[in-house]
Every structure is written in structure tokens, then in C-alpha cells.
Amino acid sequence: MFKWKKAADNKLKRKQSMTMLVGDENESTEEEEIDLADSDEGSNRNRFREFRQEDLLNPSFSVGQVFGTVELVRKAIIEYNLRDRVEFKMPRNDRKRVKAHCAEGCSWNFYASMDSRTNCFLVKTYNGHHNCQKKWMIKTCTSKWLAEKYLETFRADNKMTLPNFARIVQKEWNLTPSRTKLWRARKFALQTIYGDELKQYSQLWDYGQELRRSNPGSNFYLNLTEGAFSSCYLSLDAYKRGFLSGCRPIIFLDGCHLKTKFGGQLLTAVGMDPNDCIFLIAFAVVEVESLLSWKWFLHSLKDDLSIDNTFPWTIMIDNQKGLIPAVAQVFPEAEHKFCEAFVRKFPSPFQRLQPQKPVVDMC
Known part of the structure; x- marks a missing residue:
């Protein structure tokens, strides 16, 4: 009788948790099914919305959302930060939890941590309402981020000037990074495309040997x-x-x-x-x-x-x-x-x- 009552309580708690996570009205139709193991009742199947790599183009969050890695969580927050032109702070940012909030007085907040059932990061708290002012210069708009975003642009036009680069960034992101930051971004992009010139000189001996062998x-x-x-x-x-x-x-x-x-x-x-x-x-x-x-x-x-x-x-x-x-x-x-x-x-x-x-x- 005692064992039956304990199993019934576990089943009731599981139903409440599933209702809280899945009952979101704004949940996306494209969802991934994740199997959750249950020691008492066997196997149970819950549905969670998984954040994919292609979602970084226009990130959006919701309670119950699943991230594969903590790196993907950080990238999504940075992309959301720059897309909405708001400045976030992350007081908790480690391998097991990520917490972010907006400026003082703004109600936007985000919290995700490692979930043992899914073995992924699960969004447990999220308020997407902003009541702060948008900014033209964001700290997370770094030179490395700009180089990664415009790598193919520099591959097509490696002689693009800094004024043209600044106009493109302002048109697409409504941001005005400094000239020094744009110069470093162009440097990183060209270095990624053509490689490090200093390291290439150390490969000349190998190049000469391969040239004599193949030709x-x-x-x-x-x-x-x-x-x-x-x-x-x-x-x-x-x-x-x-x-x-x-x-x-x-x-x-x-x-x-x-x-x-x-x-x-x-x-x-x-x-x-x-x-x-x-x-x-x-x-x-x-x-x-x-x-x-x-x-x-x-x-x-x-x-x-x-x-x-x-x-x-x-x-x-x-x-x-x-x-x-x-x-x-x-x-x-x-x-x-x-x-x-x-x-x-x-x-x-x-x-x-x-x-x-x-x-x-x-x-």
C-alpha cells in the first residue's frame, strides 16, 4: 500500500512538471522529441523545443527550450543582444548554468542550467519584455564577432575600405563600432582567409621538398x-x-x-x-x-x-x-x-x- 502511494505521488509530480514545460502557448511547431528515463513507470516521452545552430540568425527564447551545449547558449544570448541593441550582463556564466539580465530597471532576464533528465541546458526562467533604451555601441560587438560575421564579404572583396565596412555594419545592425575595432575585424578576417603570414614562412622548406618530389x-x-x-x-x-x-x-x-x-x-x-x-x-x-x-x-x-x-x-x-x-x-x-x-x-x-x-x- 505504501509503495503504491509513493508511485502515485511521483506520477503526479511528473505530470505537473510536464504541464509547466510543455504548456507554453508560444512553443514552436518545429520541436525535437527527447526520451526521459523513469525508474518507476518505465519510459516516458516529453516534447521540448530544441535550439538549433540555424536559429542563431534570429534567436528567440522560451521556457522549456533546450540547448545542446553551453557555448550555444552564450552565442544565442550574444546574437539576441546585438540584434535588439541592448546591453546584457551575465552574473552567472559557467559550465552548469548561465544567467543574464538587462540594464538596471529592465525586466528582461534569462536563466538556463544543465538538466539531468535531458543532459542538455534547459531554459527555466525567461522574461522577454524590454523597457530599456536601445544603444548604438554594444560591448559584445567585438572585432572577432565582426570578422566571423563578414568573413565571406571579405573573401569576395578583400580590398574593402573601412568606411564601406562601417556603412555595411550600420545598415545591417544599426551599430556604429569604432574605426579601430573595424580595422581589427578586417585583419582577423583576412588572416582567416589567407592564413598567418609569419607561419607560412616556416612552411617554405616543406613546400620546396614537396615541389621537388611531385615535380x-x-x-x-x-x-x-x-x-x-x-x-x-x-x-x-x-x-x-x-x-x-x-x-x-x-x-x-x-x-x-x-x-x-x-x-x-x-x-x-x-x-x-x-x-x-x-x-x-x-x-x-x-x-x-x-x-x-x-x-x-x-x-x-x-x-x-x-x-x-x-x-x-x-x-x-x-x-x-x-x-x-x-x-x-x-x-x-x-x-x-x-x-x-x-x-x-x-x-x-x-x-x-x-x-x-x-x-x-x-x-
Whole structure:
């Protein structure tokens, strides 16, 4: 008789709890069924509304709502915070419970804790009414949050300016983050897309080894100065064979600046195929453009192409720093020509040349 009465009391308490959790009028139609084990009555099936990852786009809360992890609870509160432009405080925020409330005088509050029956976080207290003023600057609008939100935007336009970025954030979120925060967000987004430049330099040895293994005949030279990167040279085997077998004996040399975190100069050597199109031969990255860097690049290129007799070759150059004397020393018997477009754009360096000496051959 006593055991039957105890079982009846447990059943009554279970029904009251199920009525309190499930009887919410605003409960969503998309619900997940969670099995609850019962030691006395066997297995019972209650229905709870589960918060999914896609609900972060427009989060909403209700009593009895289930979250899979505490990280998802925190993300949902932050998204709700920024979507409604209100400032929340979280006096309880650990692995077993999360409590949040709005500004002083506002009735909005939220409490969720780990539920042993569902083994998930369950919303036990929630009041969604606000009577506070909305804000333009929210502390939870961090640079990392902005970088995560606009990662694909920067992937499509990696040169987006900070004023344009600020206008997009203000239009979509009605928030005005500082310029410094926008700059850090853009930095984090580009770092996620392109990776950490400093760590990429440490992978150059592995890259060179893999290049020699997968493409035999290719050359990759890496020079260090006191353990730091100084210069590198790269020429694929397919480039060299294609140039020597199907292109004219003309080499075009040029250099340009690298607009990266560490800067540097990019030196290139290209040819011209039978269709009058550019054909890459080799390139190098150096710290500065000088006579020594050009001589090192030209000696590496000459050895790569196995050029012993420089007489049949033609070298097309412009007035780069150290390039003219470097070509004269490495390719002394080759024909040296200047680009016509460069001569027309910068005629002053060539006015001192003798009229009978050809300075323009082809572009």
C-alpha cells in the first residue's frame, strides 16, 4: 500500500512538471522529441523545443527550450543582444548554468542550467519584455564577432575600405563600432582567409621538398640571413621545358613591389610563345631590388636554362635599379633592348644615349 502511494505521488509530480514545460502557448511547431528515463513507470516521452545552430540568425527564447551545449547558449544570448541593441550582463556564466539580465530597471532576464533528465541546458526562467533604451555601441560587438560575421564579404572583396565596412555594419545592425575595432575585424578576417603570414614562412622548406618530389626537375632555392627569410627562387620543370622547346630566345625581365606585411620585391623572367602571349619562366622574391639581387636571380636563371653561349639571346629590360649593369655582367654577349612603353613614359634616362644605338626594339 505504501509503495503504491509513493508511485502515485511521483506520477503526479511528473505530470505537473510536464504541464509547466510543455504548456507554453508560444512553443514552436518545429520541436525535437527527447526520451526521459523513469525508474518507476518505465519510459516516458516529453516534447521540448530544441535550439538549433540555424536559429542563431534570429534567436528567440522560451521556457522549456533546450540547448545542446553551453557555448550555444552564450552565442544565442550574444546574437539576441546585438540584434535588439541592448546591453546584457551575465552574473552567472559557467559550465552548469548561465544567467543574464538587462540594464538596471529592465525586466528582461534569462536563466538556463544543465538538466539531468535531458543532459542538455534547459531554459527555466525567461522574461522577454524590454523597457530599456536601445544603444548604438554594444560591448559584445567585438572585432572577432565582426570578422566571423563578414568573413565571406571579405573573401569576395578583400580590398574593402573601412568606411564601406562601417556603412555595411550600420545598415545591417544599426551599430556604429569604432574605426579601430573595424580595422581589427578586417585583419582577423583576412588572416582567416589567407592564413598567418609569419607561419607560412616556416612552411617554405616543406613546400620546396614537396615541389621537388611531385615535380622532378624543378628548382627551389631558399636563402636565410641570421635564421630569417632573405630570398627565394622558383622555376618549375614544365616552365623550362616549354620555354626552351617552343618559345623565342627572348627573355623579359621586370620587378615589382609586394604589398604584404613583410614587403619585398618580386623579380620575374618571362618569354613569348608562338602566339605572342606571355610565358612564365621563373620568379624570385628578394628583400630589395639591387645589383646583387638581380645578379643572383640572373645567375640562377642562366644555370636553370643551361645557357652557355649568350650570343643568340635577347634580353628585354627597363630602367630597374641595378638591372642594366647586372644584365651586362651575366649576359655580356646578348642583345640588350628596352621596352618601348617604358621609353615613351620615362624618356629622360635615354636622352643621353647615342642616337645611332637602338634603344627600342619591341614591346
